[in-house]
Amino acid sequence: MRNAGLGSWPARRAAMSPTRTALIFEERHTTYAELHDRASRLATALRAAGVRPGDRVAYLGPNHPSFAETMFATWMLGAIFVPLNFRLTPPEIEYQLRHSGAVALIHARPVAAPVTIKIDIAGYESRLREPAEFDEPVTLDDVACILYTSGTTGHPKGAVLTHGNLVWNCYNLLVCVDVAGDEVTLLSAPLFHVAALNQCLLPTFLKGGASVIMPGWDVDGCFDAIERHGVTWMFGVSTMFAGLCRSPRWPDADLSSVRCLMTGGAAVPEALIRTYQERGLAFCQGYGMTETAPGATFLEARESRDHVGSAGLPVFFTDVRCVRPDLSPAPPGEPGEVLVRGPNVTPGYWNDPAAIAAAFTDGDWFRSGDLAVVGPDGHYRIVDRTKDMYISGGENVYPAEVEAAIFEHPGVAEAAVVGVPDEKWGEVGRAFVVPAAGATLTPADIPAHLTGRLAKFKIPVYVDVVSDLPRTGSGKVRKGPLRDLPPPNPTRR
Known part of the structure; x- marks a missing residue:
């Protein structure tokens, strides 16, 4: 053949x-x-x-x-x-x-x-x-x-x-x-x-x-x-x-x-x-x-x-x-x-x-x-990701894609998404959202905005409305401190 x-x-x-x-x-x-x-x-x-x-x-x-x-x-x-x-x-x-x-x-x-x-x-x-x-x-x-x-x-x-x-x-x-x-x-x-x-x-x-x-x-x-x-x-x-x-x-x-x-x-x-x-x-x-x-x-x-x-x-x-x-x-x-x-x-x-x-x-x-x-025996254990990707229910989720979709909301000035542990799905998304000047945002607004724009597994389970995001000296968002925050209350399950 x-x-x-x-x-x-x-x-x-x-x-x-x-x-x-x-x-x-x-x-x-x-x-x-x-x-x-x-x-x-x-x-x-x-x-x-x-x-x-x-x-x-x-x-x-x-x-x-x-x-x-x-x-x-x-x-x-x-x-x-x-x-x-x-x-x-x-x-x-x-x-x-x-x-x-x-x-x-x-x-x-x-x-x-x-x-x-x-x-x-x-x-x-x-x-x-x-x-x-x-x-x-x-x-x-x-x-x-x-x-x-x-x-x-x-x-x-x-x-x-x-x-x-x-x-x-x-x-x-x-x-x-x-x-x-x-x-x-x-x-x-x-x-x-x-x-x-x-x-x-x-x-x-x-x-x-x-x-x-x-x-x-x-x-x-x-x-x-x-x-x-x-x-x-x-x-x-x-x-x-x-x-x-x-x-x-x-x-x-x-x-x-x-x-x-x-x-x-x-x-x-x-x-x-x-x-x-x-x-x-x-x-x-x-x-x-x-x-x-x-x-x-x-x-x-x-x-x-x-x-x-x-x-x-x-x-x-x-x-x-x-x-x-x-x-x-x-x-x-x-x-x-x-x-x-x-x-x-x-x-x-x-x-x-x-x-x-x-x-x-x-x-x-x-x-x-x-x-x-x-290990000394050559066995590999995966401990973290250098990229920000997290895995929810076996599905890869990249925060940049989710952040871009959140940013389309007219009341959002900035957004950062991280993966956090979840007993059912392994990991789920947690979004930190800074409102635009003069805008009023509630945590429930973000999942409602993303529904129909993103697949359900990409929509963050947790949403925090915050006044600012932690940054490096060069102005980049530092996601480590966001991951270390106490567990939040879910906006959906």
């Missing part, structure tokens, strides 16, 4: 294991042969509509088999897949469509999309054409997808991942996790996130296992899926795992089929990890980011009990360093910035040369902006 990328995977897997189940959604089982057929039919329809190699094809909707079909159909054509966060507001989605230059959108909800080809999932079946054979010349260096991450300048950045980035990430994952051909993987986290997509769906597909797709996160639905389908492996963030063990079903839930639980996105409380270990479950943490496709470090199951709370060691085909500001090695126990280098690391950002220049240092080392402490 001339297509050396992931667009060839459906044909290869269908040839090897045509009758094995590839996807399970509700009560529908799709075999690898059927998935290849359906993706080929969709690719035929997209090509007939005008999609060409290098074009961007976006997907907007909850977890559904059409996500995988659209993704593989796009790659069959040598085009670039752009999965969108369906939790975003219309203006946020429209920005990403414009920035990526998407020509096609497969969607589950109406949106004023600046694209020429729109296919509603509700009428999806009628658009499928007769299948054709596709063998576009695709190399591992070609772009496979653009995944948008929240931007520190008020706009999200489109992280570019090549076919090679995704393949090497799969290799790293398969070295760290004993993924088997009979794996039954639960996809309960959003597939537009790099973890569910690249740490679960693609490695399971590569091994010929079955992926159980949940439309959205639901505690009871998760327990039902595990028991009904014999789930062996799943990924989740701290909020999801906390919800499971706090459920009244937890003590009697049948989890006998589960071999491994995997988490990332934010540190998980050690007490929560031990709750799962007490049930005899392997609970493995990893560290990474969208730009590393995402795996950078991983804690293997065999070490998970001896290193509770660790994000593990560098993955097999990737180099990781922890450095001081001068790029010298941070000694064991001293926090330093995490740098990553390897074939899984992004070549850069879509149409953003300034962001690319800022992202790399010392040659081809990617700057994570995260601080870690490395």
